[in-house]
Amino acid sequence: MTTVDEQTGIVEVDSDLRAADGRVPGRRGLATRQKLLSATRELLDSVAYRDLKVVDIAQEAGTSPATFYQYFPDVESVMLALASDLSEAWHDDLRKLVSNRDWDGDPDGSAKVVADGMLEFWTRHKPVLRVLDLASMEGDLRFREIRAFLLAGATSALMDLASERHIPGDPMASAGVVVGMLAHVANHQHGLERWGVPHDVLVDTVAGIIRRTIVGLP
Amino acid sequence: MTTVDEQTGIVEVDSDLRAADGRVPGRRGLATRQKLLSATRELLDSVAYRDLKVVDIAQEAGTSPATFYQYFPDVESVMLALASDLSEAWHDDLRKLVSNRDWDGDPDGSAKVVADGMLEFWTRHKPVLRVLDLASMEGDLRFREIRAFLLAGATSALMDLASERHIPGDPMASAGVVVGMLAHVANHQHGLERWGVPHDVLVDTVAGIIRRTIVGLP
DNA sequence: TCCCGGACCTGACACAGCATCAGATACCGG
DNA sequence: CCGGTATCTGATGCTGTGTCAGGTCCGGGA
Incomplete structure (x- = not known):
């Protein structure tokens, strides 16, 4: 998603990318976020969307459910x-x-x-x-x-x-x-x-x- | 669903219609089953399949979750x-x-x-x-x-x-x-x-x- | 090199929905 | 009216959710 900040005019890629607590993620955080995305895509090959659980995504990404919620509010x-x-x-x-x-x-x-x-x-x-x-x-x-x-x-x-x-x-x-x-x-x-x-x-x-x-x- | 029993040759309408414990439902039971079906169809107008919960279906049908499982193994x-x-x-x-x-x-x-x-x-x-x-x-x-x-x-x-x-x-x-x-x-x-x-x-x-x-x- | 502050992660927890069973209740034929 | 069977449900253990407070990691400055 590419958006332009109305206030500053700054073009941001993947804007609104902020962790649950409002911080803007750095290098490490973005990598984790990416791992969660990949894990989800991976799982989707074998399990139905309906049965996609946060626990499974977190595990597949090699992290904990709590971390998931740091980057996404839900599946x-x-x-x-x-x-x-x-x-x-x-x-x-x-x-x-x-x-x-x-x-x-x-x-x-x-x-x-x-x-x-x-x-x-x-x-x-x-x-x-x-x-x-x-x-x-x-x-x-x-x-x-x-x-x-x-x-x-x-x-x-x-x-x-x-x-x-x-x-x-x-x-x-x-x-x-x-x-x-x-x-x-x-x-x-x-x-x-x-x-x-x-x-x-x-x-x-x-x-x-x-x-x-x-x-x-x- | 209409099926023919391979062994007996008997044509059954809605065969395999049996409660969780193996009994064949009577008039009252069939009515309850029907209410569950209708309730599900009704709910599907307003909530996504993904969010369809057994509790909600049971409530909409005016019965309890346990009864649901008497007639269907799952949603x-x-x-x-x-x-x-x-x-x-x-x-x-x-x-x-x-x-x-x-x-x-x-x-x-x-x-x-x-x-x-x-x-x-x-x-x-x-x-x-x-x-x-x-x-x-x-x-x-x-x-x-x-x-x-x-x-x-x-x-x-x-x-x-x-x-x-x-x-x-x-x-x-x-x-x-x-x-x-x-x-x-x-x-x-x-x-x-x-x-x-x-x-x-x-x-x-x-x-x-x-x-x-x-x-x-x- | 060491240390320190912020970025990041997670264990622990309260709660919602699932699925099961034993026991209570409703219905029907006699 | 009564006994027995069909039907229903309260109680319960378990899985997954979503939220903290507090722990760990890492990079930059002294």
Whole structure:
């Protein structure tokens, strides 16, 4: 999270980073905080968010529960931080993914690169993105905000594309639905593949929907 | 859930319905069980699954935590039962939704009815379906099975349609992706509408994707 | 080198929710 | 009205939460 202090105008990275007692953490403290974040991400591979306990995170990080509370008020806040970091990473990846793509000359290839890239990113960070999805669905405003920001880049990129092409229908709705579809397919990839749909067929199918819905080609 | 006892061949509705001590519940017991189910569904409207406590469910149902454990081993099992019931209900709704639809004469209207119907069902039962989605994503096999069964009806209906029409691409993948998209849009409807996409535009967009992807019309 | 002050960590504790059981209560057929 | 079984619950041990006061670690100054 990058923010600008309204009072001083100072740009701070990971602002509001302060321990429970109000102190600003130093080198050692930041390392501990990082260890807690990593431990949480690690645990999320094997245990459901619902069953994530402070005790376990602390143990995995090689520290005590009391220390956990020095850096985060609860487990949800760790997720928020992880999701926020991911949001940054995604915007970097996205830039490489959609910029300078030849939609006129090679619409199929372009759609495929976007579909594949997003699927890959979602698969790589599945555990955190899963929680982001759930918490958003359940109405948590802070998670919703991050999710909206995370999807906004992809959505607006596709929306612009749809607008340029003057496709029938609402560009915003089309882009929003397509991006949601990508996220959903990524999350349930495993299920579809178990149903007998191989990964590359899935990518082709999704790319086809992007092409027809956004680019406006048959 | 309807099952057939392999040994006896006896068809049982809600088989394995037995209290914690192994007794088969009578009229009064079934009523209590039902009250617990309703209470859970009720609570799910206002509190996140993650925060659903046995104490709260018991209180909402006007009984004690100990009674809860008479009928369910844990909160997850209640969700399983609710999801299972929903799965039955959906298959009934689905039958009315897709049967005798005129895809050749009125593809737009047909696609719209399916899109609208599914969105409506998902919205009506959002809390339970949300949990079903989450638990499936997190890899819980029992929830996955129910989700697969729930989506299978819609998926195979669309798959058959896609096969008949000889659309390019894999019918199974197309149907799976489209059904997933519908579920996802239903879950995140609120977000899209807040983004300024009205409900009817959303339905049109989704119907358009169904038409182009499944029916094979521009 | 030693020491000292602040940054950091943790053991101990009070409390909430989980899960279980023995015993109390409610209901039904006779 | 009574006995027996189905149903319910108060009491209880246990796991995990969240908060202190006080201990440990570390780097900079003498």
